[in-house]
Amino acid sequence: MLISCNSTCDTCEGEGKVFCQTCEGNGETACSHCEGTGIDECSYCKGAGEMSCTNCAGSGKERKLDIASGEYIDQSCQKCSGSGTSECNFCSGEGSGNCEPCKGTGNVTCKECNGEEKLVCKTCDGTGKI
Numbered sequence: 001m002l003i004s005c006n007s008t009c010d011t012c013e014g015e016g017k018v019f020c021q022t023c024e025g026n027g028e029t030a031c032s033h034c035e036g037t038g039i040d041e042c043s044y045c046k047g048a049g050e051m052s053c054t055n056c057a058g059s060g061k062e063r064k065l066d067i068a069s070g071e072y073i074d075q076s077c078q079k080c081s082g083s084g085t086s087e088c089n090f091c092s093g094e095g096s097g098n099c100e101p102c103k104g105t106g107n108v109t110c111k112e113c114n115g116e117e118k119l120v121c122k123t124c125d126g127t128g129k130i
């Protein structure tokens with residue numbers, strides 16, 4: 001490379017800064033956690049929208065003392081109507097929620113330029129001249 005004193009840097013056209021390639025000058029990149037959708041699978045129910053019933057531990061049955069006979073009998077769990085599952089409290093049964101790393105926006109601040117959109121030109125060290 002030819003080095004001539006005080007000529008304008010071609011790479012940054014004398015600005016001393018170049019657009020960040022990583023985010024293409026947006027200052028943000030697509031969130032890798034949710035692949036830019038902003039939606040993340042609910043980590044509590046693993047996306048199923050339901051979790052096993054806390055009352056019967058997923059068995060669908062609960063044990064109750066039968067007063068008349070004095071014996072324990074199995075009956076359908078009243079909380080889940082015997083299904084053994086209940087709606088996930090964390091996602092209201094949706095199975096998904098806002099992605100945490102990007103707060104549901106689908107974008108995160110570019111790590112390369114820290115959201116500054118531009119990087120110091122390496123060719124001229126930010127001086128704009130070479």
Ligand SMILES: [Zn+2]
Nearest residue numbers: 009012121124
């Ligand atoms: Zn430059």
Ligand SMILES: [Zn+2]
Nearest residue numbers: 031034099102
């Ligand atoms: Zn995300």
Ligand SMILES: [Zn+2]
Nearest residue numbers: 042045088091
């Ligand atoms: Zn959930």
Ligand SMILES: [Zn+2]
Nearest residue numbers: 053056077080
């Ligand atoms: Zn139950």
Ligand SMILES: [Zn+2]
Nearest residue numbers: 020023110113
């Ligand atoms: Zn960037």
